[in-house]
Amino acid sequence: MTNGKEGAYFSSGYRHIEGMKKYSAEAICELNPHTASRYGLKEGEMIWIESRKGRIQQRLKISEHVHPNVILAAFGWWDTEAEDNEYDWRKYNINILSEGDGANCPATGSVQLCGIPVRVYSEEQSWGNPPH
Secondary structure, X not given: OEEEOOOOOEOOEOOOOHHHXXXXXXXXXXXXXXXXXXXXXXXXXXXXXXXXXXXXXXXXXXXXXXOOOOEEEEOOOOXXXXXXXXXXXXXXXXXXXXXXXXXXXXXXXXOOOXXXXXXXXXXXXXXXXXXX
């Protein structure tokens, strides 16, 4: 897994502003069409992205420009409609997938947000044995 920041937002900020939602209203990940087909994933469905540390959901966009061995996950998302002060960020935020075990970038202190081994599967597949 890797990620990219969306130009309309500043890190995880401004996602709650109604006018900004026209750029992107939810966490959207991108996957190569051949990879999506191999795992039985369909454009527009919510999929699970899971690492050894946790799992999140993001909406799938199928994109030719993504390498077949990579998922491009959305950065900095949280539930802008949540009623509590935590904003349910654990549902969508890629920080959940990071090792966070002290292997942070020595220059910035940031956690690793790319090159993370993950598996992807649909909500339907989560009830059975998701593909690896």
